[in-house]
Amino acid sequence: xxxxxQDPGPLSVPEGAIVSLNCTYSNSAFQYFMWxxxxxxxxxxxxxxxxxxxNKEDGRFTAQVDKSSxxxxxxxxxxxPSDSATYLCAMSASGGSYIPTFGRGTSxxxxx
Amino acid sequence: DSxxxxxxxxxxxxxxxxxxxxxxxxxxxxxxxWYQQSLDQGLQFLIQYYNGEERAKGNILERFxxxxxxxxHSELNLSSLELGxxxxxxxxxxxxxxxxxxxxxxxxxxxxxx
Numbered sequence: 001x002x003x004x005x006q007d008p009g010p011l012s013v014p015e016g017a018i019v020s021l022n023c024t025y026s027n028s029a030f031q032y033f034m035w036x037x038x039x040x041x042x043x044x045x046x047x048x049x050x051x052x053x054x055n056k057e058d059g060r061f062t063a064q065v066d067k068s069s070x071x072x073x074x075x076x077x078x079x080x081p082s083d084s085a086t087y088l089c090a091m092s093a094s095g096g097s098y099i100p101t102f103g104r105g106t107s108x109x110x111x112x
Numbered sequence: 113d114s115x116x117x118x119x120x121x122x123x124x125x126x127x128x129x130x131x132x133x134x135x136x137x138x139x140x141x142x143x144x145x146w147y148q149q150s151l152d153q154g155l156q157f158l159i160q161y162y163n164g165e166e167r168a169k170g171n172i173l174e175r176f177x178x179x180x181x182x183x184x185h186s187e188l189n190l191s192s193l194e195l196g197x198x199x200x201x202x203x204x205x206x207x208x209x210x211x212x213x214x215x216x217x218x219x220x221x222x223x224x225x226x
Contacts, residue, residue, distance in 0.1 A: 006154075032213070043114060043202050043217030044155070088155060098213035099145075099168050104154035 003027050006089055006103030015112050019076040023089035023103045026070065030091040033065050034100060035074045038086045047087070048074070079110045115139065116218035118203050124224045130191040133221045137184055137205030143167070144186040145206070145215060146178055150199040161186055162208060193225045 006023045013019055021035075031052055036044035050056045053067045062075040072091070076083055086107045090100035115138035125131055137144050146158040148171075157170035161180035172178075175193075180186040190197060200222050204215035 034214075041219075043116070043204070043219050045114065045217065046214050049214070092213060098208075099157055099160065099170070100213065100215070101157075102155040 001026060003101050004089065004091060004103045007106055008104050010107040010109055012109045012111065013079055015079060015081060015110055017079050017110070019074075019079050019083070019108060019110075021074040021076075021087050021089075021106050021108070023072050023091075024070055025072070025091055025101075027091075027093070027101070028067075028070070029093040030101075031094040032092045032098065032100075033063070033072050034090040034092075035061075035063060036088040036090055036102075038088060038105065040085075044088055076108075079108075081110050081112055084108060084110050114216040114218065116203060116205050116216050118201075118218035118221050120221060121219065122222050122224075124226065125193060126226055127193055127195060129193050129225075130189065131193065131223065133188040133190070133201055133203075133223075135186045135188070135203030135205075135218060137186070137203075138216050141205035141207055141216070142184065143206045143208045144180055144184070145204040146172075146186070146188050147202040147204065147217075148199045149202060149220070155202070158188070190223070195225050198223055198225045 034049040035047045038044040048063045060077045064073045086105040088105040089103040092098045092100040117136045142163045158172040160168040204217045
């Protein structure tokens with residue numbers, strides 16, 4: 001079993017839909033949870049991060065962490081075609097060099 | 113633009129050959145990371161350098177090696193290449209003082225081994 005599991009998709013939704021992207025993990029030492037967005041032929045870029053459990057909102061994006069279930073989510077409201085990309089979850093433990101462990105990424109397609 | 117540059121963008125070579133990938137980190141970042149991304153494995157951490165010294169090692173094969181130079185640019189050397197080494201190779205840099213360690217990724221080098 002991989003430390004971080006993420007459904008690769010693709011997930012295809014119409015413009016304006018609410019998108020839910022999820023990851024599960026097995027390492028209870030993870031404290032920092034991140035979502036990266038990767039457009040085609042580009043490197044990943046950090047979208048959001050949260051520390052420990054709880055929610056964090058940034059515009060149309062909301063990140064949720066449920067440490068008791070070892071489950072994290074990214075919600076995208078009013079999705080746009082420009083949101084079409086691969087979304088990678090990443091997580092790291094506190095202390096040490098904070099090297100994140102990445103999920104495989106979920107490919108999201110928002111069609112007009 | 114993340115500020116991280118990588119060269120070359122594309123590399124096509126044959127099995128058994130050796131290649132060198134180059135990365136320049138963001139201005140001021142002392143830490144450099146190398147990742148391999150393939151369709152079946154996702155983004156795999158290979159190795160980290162901090163201010164010229166190896167800091168952490170991930171799933172890096174013995175045929176692969178890296179170094180970071182005094183001007184902080186880094187090179188990833190891949191030797192005795194196999195078909196399975198075909199992948200995207202990303203370099204990232206960070207300001208290691210940030211606890212969540214936001215990494216800034218370069219555009220990647222696409223390696224094709226024929």
